[in-house]
Amino acid sequence: MVEETISLQYKIDGGDFKKAGYASSQIKKRLQKLNIHPKVIKKIVIALYEAEINVVAYAYDAVIRIEIGNETVKVKIKDNGPGIQDINQAMEKGYSTASSKIREMGFGAGMGLSNMKKNSDKFDIKSKINEGTEINIINYRINIKNENN
Numbered sequence: 493m494v495e496e497t498i499s500l501q502y503k504i505d506g507g508d509f510k511k512a513g514y515a516s517s518q519i520k521k522r523l524q525k526l527n528i529h530p531k532v533i534k535k536i537v538i539a540l541y542e543a544e545i546n547v548v549a550y551a552y553d554a555v556i557r558i559e560i561g562n563e564t565v566k567v568k569i570k571d572n573g574p575g576i577q578d579i580n581q582a583m584e585k586g587y588s589t590a591s592s593k594i595r596e597m598g599f600g601a602g603m604g605l606s607n608m609k610k611n612s613d614k615f616d617i618k619s620k621i622n623e624g625t626e627i628n629i630i631n632y633r634i635n636i637k638n639e640n641n
Contacts, residue, residue: 501557504551504553506553507548512541515544519540529634532633532634536631546604549590550573551574567631568629576617576625583617585606586603587602613631
């Protein structure tokens with residue numbers, strides 16, 4: 493079987509809360525058209541939405557790349573931003589460096605990175621101070637015909 497890959501790319505601008513969630517909603521529609529299992533779609537969309545919010549809240553901009561293959565959906569988020577001082581601390585549920593302005597908008601509860609990891613089959617994060625952060629997420633596709641749930 494030849495691996496066919498669909499590649500998609502989205503640019504996210506820091507501070508643009510009005511457009512936050514656009515990429516994840518577009519990806520959701522695309523995955524539904526490809527008949528990917530709803531459980532897999534839900535995980536991907538949650539992780540991607542959390543990533544979009546983090547970019548809008550903390551970074552200057554980012555590029556999101558999606559590769560939809562026969563067996564996996566790979567998401568790569570690479571931002572230009574201040575970077576993360578302590579990744580282990582940032583991964584803790586509830587830890588946040590969000591400004592009061594971001595919190596007043598209902599964001600910055602400190603669940604973004606942990607939710608991304610929770611909704612990923614494979615999760616990797618790298619960050620450099622004053623350069624930015626890169627997150628790689630892989631989710632495995634489920635064959636709907638063979639699933640009993």
